[in-house]
Amino acid sequence: MSITGTQLAFVPPAPPTNGTPTSNAAAERIEPMTGTLRRKMLDYLRTCGDAGATDEEITELMKRSAALVTASTHEGFGLPIIEAQSIGLPVIISDIPIFHEVCNEGSALFFDPHTPEAFAEAVRKLPANATKLIAAGHKNAARFSWQRSAEQLFKVIQE
Numbered sequence: 001m002s003i004t005g006t007q008l009a010f011v012p013p014a015p016p017t018n019g020t021p022t023s024n025a026a027a028e029r030i031e032p033m034t035g036t037l038r039r040k041m042l043d044y045l046r047t048c049g050d051a052g053a054t055d056e057e058i059t060e061l062m063k064r065s066a067a068l069v070t071a072s073t074h075e076g077f078g079l080p081i082i083e084a085q086s087i088g089l090p091v092i093i094s095d096i097p098i099f100h101e102v103c104n105e106g107s108a109l110f111f112d113p114h115t116p117e118a119f120a121e122a123v124r125k126l127p128a129n130a131t132k133l134i135a136a137g138h139k140n141a142a143r144f145s146w147q148r149s150a151e152q153l154f155k156v157i158q159e
C-alpha cells in the first residue's frame with residue numbers, strides 16, 4: 001500500500017469554534033514540493049469545506065488525495081477522520097485530546113495546529129509512513145460502526 005494522490009484533502013474547521021493554521025504559511029514550509037502540488041494543495045485548502053459538496057464528491061476527493069488533513073483546535077468527534085481511514089487514506093490531524101481518542105496509536109500523524117512548521121513537518125513524514133498509516137487506519141476505522149453506535153446509544157437510553 002502506498003499513497004497515490006498528489007494533493008491533500010483538507011477538512012476546514014467550522015468557524016467560529018475551531019481553529020486552523022494559516023494554510024499559505026503552512027504550504028510554504030512543505031519542501032520539497034513542486035509549484036503545481038503547492039497550488040493544488042492551496043486550492044483544496046480553500047475549497048474542501050464547501051457545504052454544497054455531496055458525500056460522493058467528498059469521497060471522490062478523498063480517493064484522489066494523498067492524505068486527509070484537519071487542523072481543528074476543538075472538535076466533537078472527527079467523523080471525516082474515520083471515513084478517510086476506512087477507504088485507506090492516511091490522516092494528518094491536530095494533536096488534540098479527542099483525536100487521540102478517535103485514532104489508535106500509530107494510525108495518524110499528529111501536529112500542533114497552532115504551528116505551520118509542525119504541520120509542514122507532519123506532511124513531510126507522510127511518504128515514509130504511508131503504508132503503516134494506511135494499515136493502522138483501516139484497523140482503527142474498523143472499531144467504529146453505525147450499528148455499534150446505535151447499540152451503545154440504546155443501552156444508555158435504557159439505563
